[in-house]
Amino acid sequence: MSVTTQDDESAITAAGNSVYVYEAPVRAWHWINALSIVTLAITGWFIASPLPSVSGEASENFLMGYIRFTHFVAGYVFAIGLLVRLYWAFVGNHHARQLFLLPVTDGNWWAGLLQEIRWYAFLEKYPKKYVGHNPLGHLFMYFAITLSGTFLIVTGFALYGEGAQEGHWSHWLFTSWVIPLFGQSQTVHTWHHLVAWGVVCFVIIHVYTAIREDIMSRQTMISAMIDGKRTFRE
Amino acid sequence: MSTETFYEVMRRQGISRRSFLKFCSLTAASLGLAPTMAPQIAHAMETKPRTPVIWLHGLECTCCSESFIRSAHPLAKDVVLSMLSLDYDDTLMAAAGHQAEAIIDEIKKKYKGNYILAVEGNPPLNEDGMFCIHGGRPFVEVLKETAADAKAIISWGACASWGCVQAAKPNPTRATPVHKVITDKPIIKVPGCPPIAEVMTAVVTYMLTFDRIPELDRQGRPKMFYGQRIHDKCYRRPHFDAGQFVEEWDDEAARKGYCLYKMGCKGPTTYNACSTVRWNGGVSFPIQSGHGCIGCSEEGFWDKGGFYNRVTDIKQFGVESNADKVGGTIAGIAGAAVVAHAAVSALTKARGGKEDQNKGGK
Numbered sequence: 001m002s003v004t005t006q007d008d009e010s011a012i013t014a015a016g017n018s019v020y021v022y023e024a025p026v027r028a029w030h031w032i033n034a035l036s037i038v039t040l041a042i043t044g045w046f047i048a049s050p051l052p053s054v055s056g057e058a059s060e061n062f063l064m065g066y067i068r069f070t071h072f073v074a075g076y077v078f079a080i081g082l083l084v085r086l087y088w089a090f091v092g093n094h095h096a097r098q099l100f101l102l103p104v105t106d107g108n109w110w111a112g113l114l115q116e117i118r119w120y121a122f123l124e125k126y127p128k129k130y131v132g133h134n135p136l137g138h139l140f141m142y143f144a145i146t147l148s149g150t151f152l153i154v155t156g157f158a159l160y161g162e163g164a165q166e167g168h169w170s171h172w173l174f175t176s177w178v179i180p181l182f183g184q185s186q187t188v189h190t191w192h193h194l195v196a197w198g199v200v201c202f203v204i205i206h207v208y209t210a211i212r213e214d215i216m217s218r219q220t221m222i223s224a225m226i227d228g229k230r231t232f233r234e
Numbered sequence: 235m236s237t238e239t240f241y242e243v244m245r246r247q248g249i250s251r252r253s254f255l256k257f258c259s260l261t262a263a264s265l266g267l268a269p270t271m272a273p274q275i276a277h278a279m280e281t282k283p284r285t286p287v288i289w290l291h292g293l294e295c296t297c298c299s300e301s302f303i304r305s306a307h308p309l310a311k312d313v314v315l316s317m318l319s320l321d322y323d324d325t326l327m328a329a330a331g332h333q334a335e336a337i338i339d340e341i342k343k344k345y346k347g348n349y350i351l352a353v354e355g356n357p358p359l360n361e362d363g364m365f366c367i368h369g370g371r372p373f374v375e376v377l378k379e380t381a382a383d384a385k386a387i388i389s390w391g392a393c394a395s396w397g398c399v400q401a402a403k404p405n406p407t408r409a410t411p412v413h414k415v416i417t418d419k420p421i422i423k424v425p426g427c428p429p430i431a432e433v434m435t436a437v438v439t440y441m442l443t444f445d446r447i448p449e450l451d452r453q454g455r456p457k458m459f460y461g462q463r464i465h466d467k468c469y470r471r472p473h474f475d476a477g478q479f480v481e482e483w484d485d486e487a488a489r490k491g492y493c494l495y496k497m498g499c500k501g502p503t504t505y506n507a508c509s510t511v512r513w514n515g516g517v518s519f520p521i522q523s524g525h526g527c528i529g530c531s532e533e534g535f536w537d538k539g540g541f542y543n544r545v546t547d548i549k550q551f552g553v554e555s556n557a558d559k560v561g562g563t564i565a566g567i568a569g570a571a572v573v574a575h576a577a578v579s580a581l582t583k584a585r586g587g588k589e590d591q592n593k594g595g596k
Binding site: 045048049050051052053054055057058059060061062063064065067120122125162163165166176177179180183184185186187189190191193194196197198200201204205208212215216 | 452453457461462463465466472473474475476477478479481487492495496500502503504505529532533534535538544545546548556557558560561562564565568569572575576578579582583586
């Protein structure tokens with residue numbers, strides 16, 4: 001599997017002004033994923049810090065139940081989405097593999113990473129052109145989505161399996177070893193929260209940098225996730 | 235002394251056959267077994283020689299013993315103490331001093347590899363175990379010696395199972411749970427502070443009658459009592475699902491018996507049988523009396539901050555901190571950083587644009 005890491009000006013010139021980067025399944029995944037993350041964050045917050053009590057008979061209300069149900073559905077969407085996305089890394093174009101591989105042995109990638117950090121620190125006047133993710137974005141994406149996402153799926157389904165109980169696939173696959181690994185369920189909750197906050201930070205920074213790069217860098221960002229084409233300016 | 239069967243002992247104690255069979259049925263029920271198992275239990279107790287139990291006390295508070303002797307079914311008073319063949323328990327036995335210690339040696343010799351060791355409390359390892367002395371010697375030595383010839387070990391309570399309050403940070407005596415000291419014997423953890431009396435007697439009864447240890451989960455607890463959370467069988471669960479919570483002690487919701495989730499109830503993360511078996515002969519359990527579960531049968535419950543917080547405190551970030559406060563602060567910083575960065579970016583771009591215009595474009 002090859003991953004485009006460095007600033008590939010030659011590929012861009014060869015392909016003209018516009019390169020097809022994000023195939024339809026990747027784009028669909030991106031927006032479904034965005035929706036599921038927002039849903040998970042909001043419902044997750046209200047699971048830990050529930051809304052004020054509702055009045056009336058318990059049998060007439062199911063507010064907490066619906067909030068938890070929404071969280072679980074969004075969790076399934078997020079998990080299945082990441083699995084489908086992993087599948088697409090194998091069958092899609094080489095850009096689709098970036099999310100799952102960090103080219104840590106590539107010197108050019110590290111140089112690009114440093115250059116990109118300098119660009120964000122206002123030390124570089126012009127950013128480089130990248131067809132896929134720039135090295136900093138690549139690193140960020142890998143930690144925030146691939147690693148954190150996997151962590152949240154594993155701990156999330158481990159907690160889900162506690163309620164689903166023995167006999168349910170999530171209990172067998174996750175709860176049975178995750179809870180003993182952390183010592184107890186409460187600790188799993190704490191880590192699930194902490195990493196989820198990491199993803200919230202990622203969303204804030206991701207949205208900002210996407211808009212910023214769209215305005216300030218030499219390639220399209222937001223429209224690229226809609227029509228899949230990375231268009232280069234000047 | 236020839237080894238008597240349980241049944242013989244019970245009859246000798248004046249227990250009628252009718253009461254004996256009733257006990258067998260109750261035990262089968264409390265173990266979650268089919269009614270057809272009751273005759274099997276009766277048969278086992280009629281034919282099997284008693285297995286001796288040595289009950290050692292380490293660093294503990296004796297709440298496990300207090301709980302145990304209050305078992306309602308089977309009744310501890312007459313039945314269990316003789317049934318168990320509790321040959322050594324320095325708190326409950328009549329003998330003391332050298333006389334008592336001699337019994338351990340006798341059982342070790344006579345029933346080598348065939349007795350059960352029940353441990354209440356745990357051994358402190360610091361200063362060569364000098365923080366807990368048993369018969370003039372460090373408890374850890376006695377524990378290791380007695381465990382060496384035991385068939386299996388029962389870890390009573392949170393102390394023996396996880397460490398409990400004496401192992402709380404910074405754990406000056408280095409109180410260590412039994413399974414970290416004895417690694418070559420099957421260990422059954424019966425956590426709780428204390429464990430439920432009926433759970434304790436049922437675990438012992440199961441082991442003695444079926445001659446095997448009950449099915450355990452990955453953390454070594456009997457699945458029949460620790461397979462579900464308090465939350466899964468809580469009678470206040472409908473209020474949880476409805477979204478009806480106690481917000482403050484003694485508010486209207488508390489009087490109505492709403493869910494104690496927001497008051498830091500650890501029912502959703504605690505595996506125990508309190509919400510089914512309950513306490514004191516099924517009279518009540520913490521949630522029923524209006525106080526949340528503190529999670530006393532879970533590992534490390536003593537070091538998880540306040541019992542009244544829903545989201546656990548994490549001390550690394552200050553005394554009053556939890557995952558949501560830490561996360562929220564970081565997210566706030568990220569947001570502020572984004573705004574600041576955006577402002578500088580806009581400024582840079584504006585200035586850069588002007589320069590470019592002056593130069594006639596870049």
